[in-house]
Structure formats: C-alpha cells, structure tokens
Amino acid sequence: MNKAVxxxxxxxxNVSFARVAVAAFVSQLDFTLSELEELKVAVSEAVTNAxxxxxxxxxxxxVRLEIRVAENYLEIETIDTGRGIDDIAKALExxxxxxxERMGLxxxxxxxxxxxxxxxxxxxxxxxxxxxxxxxxxxxxxxREH
Amino acid sequence: xxxxxxxxxNCLLVAIxxxxxxxxxxxxxxxxDRALDNYGSGQLVFDLGGVDFIDSSGLGVILGRYxxxxxxxxxxxxxxxxxxxxxxxxxxxxxxxxxxxxxAAEVIDKIS
Numbered sequence: 001m002n003k004a005v006x007x008x009x010x011x012x013x014n015v016s017f018a019r020v021a022v023a024a025f026v027s028q029l030d031f032t033l034s035e036l037e038e039l040k041v042a043v044s045e046a047v048t049n050a051x052x053x054x055x056x057x058x059x060x061x062x063v064r065l066e067i068r069v070a071e072n073y074l075e076i077e078t079i080d081t082g083r084g085i086d087d088i089a090k091a092l093e094x095x096x097x098x099x100x101e102r103m104g105l106x107x108x109x110x111x112x113x114x115x116x117x118x119x120x121x122x123x124x125x126x127x128x129x130x131x132x133x134x135x136x137x138x139x140x141x142x143x144r145e146h
Numbered sequence: 147x148x149x150x151x152x153x154x155x156n157c158l159l160v161a162i163x164x165x166x167x168x169x170x171x172x173x174x175x176x177x178x179d180r181a182l183d184n185y186g187s188g189q190l191v192f193d194l195g196g197v198d199f200i201d202s203s204g205l206g207v208i209l210g211r212y213x214x215x216x217x218x219x220x221x222x223x224x225x226x227x228x229x230x231x232x233x234x235x236x237x238x239x240x241x242x243x244x245x246x247x248x249x250a251a252e253v254i255d256k257i258s
Binding site for chain 1: 165167168169199201202203205229230233234237238
C-alpha cells in the first residue's frame with residue numbers, strides 16, 4: 001500500500017490544496033477524469049466539514065489527511081481534533097445542516113461519490129472521516145499489495 | 147477576482163470563474179446580497195460557464211440567494227454549467243428550483 005500523509009492549517013484556502021493533493025497522489029490509479037472530479041468533491045466536503053464544523057473556522061488548528069492507495073482502491077481519511085459530532089446518524093441525513101446557508105449535503109456527496117464512508121467522532125476529541133473508492137475499470141496496476 | 151456581478155438589462159448577472167468552495171463563499175454571498183439590495187432585481191442569473199469546480203458550500207450560496215430572491219417573487223437561473231458542475235447541481239436538486247440554460251446570453255435574451 002502506498003501512503004501519503006498531509007497536515008495543513010484549518011484555513012479555507014487550503015481546501016483546494018487538499019483536493020489537488022489527493023488528485024495528484026491518486027493519479028497512479030486508473031480513475032477517469034470524471035471520477036477524479038467526484039473524488040475532489042468528496043475531499044472538499046470532508047475537509048470543509050473539519051474546518052467549519054470540527055474547528056469552528058479557527059484557522060490555527062491542523063487538519064490531517066491520510067491517503068492510501070492499493071492496487072484497485074483508494075482510502076482517504078480526514079482527521080480533525082475539534083469539537084466532534086453530537087449525533088453522527090443525524091449528521092449523515094441528507095439536508096441536515098446546522099447552518100441555514102449550507103445545504104447539508106456534505107455527507108450526502110461523500111456517500112454518493114465514494115463506495116464507503118465511515119465516520120468516527122467523539123465530542124470534544126475530534127472526528128475521523130474515512131472514505132473508500134474502488135477503481136471501477138482496473139487497467140494498469142498501480143501498487144501491488146504485499 | 148473570481149467573479150463579476152453586474153446589472154444586465156433587467157437582471158442581475160453573476161459570472162463566476164474557477165473553483166467555488168469555502169475560500170470564496172463568504173465574499174461571494176455578501177457581494178451578491180449587496181448588489182441585490184442596491185439594484186433590487188427580481189431576476190438573478192448565475193453564469194457558471196467559467197466554473198470548474200463546485201461543492202456544497204457553493205451550492206449553499208446559490209440556494210441562499212434563491213430563497214432571498216424567490217421570497218420576493220423573483221426568479222433565479224443557472225447557465226452554462228460544465229458536466230462536472232452539472233452533476234453536482236443535479237444531485238443537489240437545485241435544478242428542481244431553478245431553470246437551467248446553456249448560456250447566460252440565452253437566459254438574458256429570454257427574460258428581457
């Protein structure tokens with residue numbers, strides 16, 4: 001398994017950095033451009049949640065992104081040590097939002113665009129959002145698992 | 147500047163370029179609201195032809211403006227979305243609320 005770990009400040013301008021970093025790292029897998037766009041939306045949602053909800057827009061915190069690439073799938077884990085989610089089941093409901101200006105579609109997009117979504121959260125300790133996406137049409141092998 | 151806001155005939159035209167995420171949504175929201183207050187237009191057109199990426203924070207700005215404009219009897223139009231942007235708009239259900247056009251010019255011709 002090939003792995004990359006990135007830590008960055010919880011600043012809004014770093015959301016695009018996270019998207020580009022993931023897209024660059026996973027270029028070793030045979031995702032189509034359309035699939036890459038979907039991955040970028042999922043990453044954007046996960047990292048935005050960490051910044052906005054996990055850290056309440058405090059720019060001095062750290063978001064950790066772990067990207068793991070195997071032969072035919074990809075795992076992206078977004079980790080914050082912020083306030084945590086009160087009720088994960090409720091947060092995962094489509095159109096649930098704590099902010100009227102947001103659509104509450106963040107987790108819905110992560111679920112739509114990824115094959116698997118796991119959320120682990122503890123109040124006051126932080127949140128880990130793990131997303132898995134399989135390569136639909138495996139072409140050249142990326143990294144052999146040992 | 148990642149976007150331009152101007153009065154065009156009888157509508158307010160918001161053209162956005164590049165990527166729409168939380169790095170621009172606060173200023174975008176404030177600037178559109180200020181323009182809506184100043185011009186008082188009941189027809190808001192989002193020209194998305196230059197947009198390469200949008201996530202739910204961007205959709206939130208569009209939906210929030212829709213609620214504001216539609217609440218006063220106005221309409222909001224979405225124009226020019228590229229396939230990757232269109233996919234996100236479709237999933238969000240925003241096309242059920244707002245009419246979709248292939249170009250901003252087409253919308254403006256139709257409504258003016």
